[in-house]
Amino acid sequence: MHYTKKQLICVAFDNCGLIDSWKAIRQFSLDLKSKGHVLPYTFFISAVKLIADRNRSIYDGPDGRPYRWSDRPKPGQSNIGFGGSVDEIKQRVEQINLATAEGHEIASHAVGHFFAEKLRWNSSEWSTEFWYFEEFLKHVGRNHGFGSEVSLDIDPKQIKGFRAPYLQEASGLNKTLTNYGFGYDTSDIITDSSIWPTRFSNTSIWNFGLPLIDHPLGITPTNPTGKTIPMDWNWFYFDVENQTIPKGQPNSGQLKPETDPMKREQQKQGMLDGYVSYFESCYYNPDRPPMHIGHHFKMYNHGIYWQALQEFIAQTIDKPDVEFVTYTELMQRCVSREKALPTPEPIAESAKKELIEIAADTGGAVACGPECC
Numbered sequence: 001m002h003y004t005k006k007q008l009i010c011v012a013f014d015n016c017g018l019i020d021s022w023k024a025i026r027q028f029s030l031d032l033k034s035k036g037h038v039l040p041y042t043f044f045i046s047a048v049k050l051i052a053d054r055n056r057s058i059y060d061g062p063d064g065r066p067y068r069w070s071d072r073p074k075p076g077q078s079n080i081g082f083g084g085s086v087d088e089i090k091q092r093v094e095q096i097n098l099a100t101a102e103g104h105e106i107a108s109h110a111v112g113h114f115f116a117e118k119l120r121w122n123s124s125e126w127s128t129e130f131w132y133f134e135e136f137l138k139h140v141g142r143n144h145g146f147g148s149e150v151s152l153d154i155d156p157k158q159i160k161g162f163r164a165p166y167l168q169e170a171s172g173l174n175k176t177l178t179n180y181g182f183g184y185d186t187s188d189i190i191t192d193s194s195i196w197p198t199r200f201s202n203t204s205i206w207n208f209g210l211p212l213i214d215h216p217l218g219i220t221p222t223n224p225t226g227k228t229i230p231m232d233w234n235w236f237y238f239d240v241e242n243q244t245i246p247k248g249q250p251n252s253g254q255l256k257p258e259t260d261p262m263k264r265e266q267q268k269q270g271m272l273d274g275y276v277s278y279f280e281s282c283y284y285n286p287d288r289p290p291m292h293i294g295h296h297f298k299m300y301n302h303g304i305y306w307q308a309l310q311e312f313i314a315q316t317i318d319k320p321d322v323e324f325v326t327y328t329e330l331m332q333r334c335v336s337r338e339k340a341l342p343t344p345e346p347i348a349e350s351a352k353k354e355l356i357e358i359a360a361d362t363g364g365a366v367a368c369g370p371e372c373c
């Protein structure tokens, strides 16, 4: 088989709070750079991580239409805490600026990490959330009593990418993304990883959804399809599925790490094997669809998923035609590809229906636990 295309791989992280993780994740890329490799990440930042705990009242998240009144976001509330001390804010700004200078992409994971779908947000609520996101990035120094020495080197208006907290998109999101100048959204769950991404219907926004891939435990009572998305929290959720999760609260954040080191090693190998299998399904496909991986800064299950991801990258980055890219780079490649195609490739309605059903079966919103930071 003669391949004319590059195998593009996107590696992204959500929330982006923990300073130690910023350093470790950046360092892994720097180490590879010293060996002649390029590993740019996309960081989906939660803007509450740019607000010190003591300043939390400056954020008043959108109400929406709460399913229980107690679930209504209140002023100074988020689902993932805030940014810690003022000194931590300063350190986080430094890390973001270093990451930008090193070629990584900064994107948006909204602000308060709320359940937009459960709160039935519309474009008005999304707009409020996006407005806060821009404000908190723009004024991170001023909000904490600093001068111009503490500021982000990125203009929030230039940010192109979004991932919804819990992957809960809710109505009106695409309209808001368009109004705010975004180019892509990574919040969808897609059933077919063998095709190239397309734009959401009737919008210019690219759908870079995460695909459902095989989980090593296969079909189980809690996972009737045997599949999940390539995301550490979701992998953790199914690896420790014997634990009791309150019904309807897949994101309860109560998952406990595996205590048996042998089992943890198996779980790490399970993710590595799963990612290699996913990679091969793309790499040996003549069309070479891009590959997506989304992790968090929190080292779930004693860090085995971060270890598995590092091993996967280390053994893949040397392969011919493999190129790790940011999501904005992927978007540019998709635009070029679109121009070269004779006709657009619409998503079939039957595929959409199947997507919704499978996402519902597998707890499609099972992404990023509240404790992720």
Ligand SMILES: [Zn+2]
Binding pocket: 014, 015, 109, 113, 164, 165, 166, 367, 368, 369, 372
């Ligand atoms: Zn998240």
